[in-house]
Amino acid sequence: MHTHIAEAIKKPDLISLRPDVICLRFETMKIYSALGAVRHLLESGAVQPGDTLVDSSSGIYAQALALACHRYGMQCHIVGSTTVDRTLRAQLEILGVTLEQVRPSKNLRLDQELRVRRIAEILEANPSYHWMRQYHDSIHYLGYRDVAATIAREVPDGALALVGGVGSGASTGAIATYLREAGRDVSLVGVQPFGSVTFGSEHVSDPDMIIAGIGSAIPFRNVRHELYDRIHWVNFDCALSGAVELLRSSGIFAGLSAGAAYLTTRWERSRDASRTHVFIAADTGHRYVESAYARHAEAPDIDTLKPHEITSLDELSHPWSTASWSDLPVPHGS
Known part of the structure; x- marks a missing residue:
């Protein structure tokens, strides 16, 4: 069970x-990535239960990180693409995730640059937050x-x-x-x-x-x-x-x-x-x-x-x- x-x-x-x-x-699929990464961060002492984890996502990583945070007692902040739809948005809200979506864009570069820029602003205002860096950190x-x-x-x-x-x-x-x-x-x-x-x-x-x-x-x-x-x-x-x-x-x-x-x-x-x-x-x-x-x-x-x-x-x-x-x-x- x-x-x-x-x-x-x-x-x-x-x-x-x-x-x-x-x-x-x-x-x-990305639940494997998120669970493995959060578990490693906790075991290594890089984060503590109750800390806030933040990252950017076009959709499935947002759900994965939200569930991993729920599983391990963490807070979650997501900067989402416009592809985060109403169904996922409702799930994230109920799970207690702080979700921000960048303005609509049909341009991949602009969408990602807006999300990365917003992550930087969040970290500057909240230095205790841990950036998951799903695109760059090999823990994934x-x-x-x-x-x-x-x-x-x-x-x-x-x-x-x-x-x-x-x-x-x-x-x-x-x-x-x-x-x-x-x-x-x-x-x-x-x-x-x-x-x-x-x-x-x-x-x-x-x-x-x-x-x-x-x-x-x-x-x-x-x-x-x-x-x-x-x-x-x-x-x-x-x-x-x-x-x-x-x-x-x-x-x-x-x-x-x-x-x-x-x-x-x-x-x-x-x-x-x-x-x-x-x-x-x-x-x-x-x-x-x-x-x-x-x-x-x-x-x-x-x-x-x-x-x-x-x-x-x-x-x-x-x-x-x-x-x-x-x-x-x-x-x-x-």
Whole structure:
């Protein structure tokens, strides 16, 4: 029996779509990150019960940190993106979270810069607050050790391809790292939106993909570029096609990043059928109903989609590009 809801909902489901394609499906993935980080901070004495933890979030980390704070008796202050919807906002308020949302923006850089600027103001006014720094502090890797152990235990021996949205870098980076340390052959495939500085696509915009939360307009130190073997840049329409097809074919109702990862997995499997492909569905599809799923009739047929293989970041183009990362120059600041 679980003693707290955070422990109950953190465990992922491994769903076999076919013998060599597995969905690692979470209700909300970042609970692993938040629980592991808060537990480490308490055990190390960096914070004390009752202290206030503050961070920025586009959505699922806000819920995760709120639940981790509730679990360990901490106060929580979130500076949220405009993508924090009414459903999540109500949950956060009832959990006692202080939530601020930056002004609406369709520009990823502006949205993130506004949040970072507000965090700095909060810390200046409240020096006792602890900034969680989910994008930069490696303590957010710690919680994913258990996820890697689950994959190692439940997925048959053999080479793996792990596919997922890069985002802060902690989830895909940590899971691949822990599996590799345990001796598993893992190819790590990262999914990015256009417009993200993380893997050099900031010169190709796609404002719709701000809702996916898998890219960044500022460098994230938790992204360790050398861990990734291949990168796929996917636009909103392609991610929507992947999400719709994933729901239609498997019944899995997941977020846009899962749709992009599923689309990517189908392509990667066609290139290399020697590996078992595990793709990450980081959250459910509920917060994407109005912004994405309501437009399902507009989604292109997934079988008509094919990526553009590039040899230079200058060749990046919509709707979908891909490359072996080691063959491309590393972006400035990474």
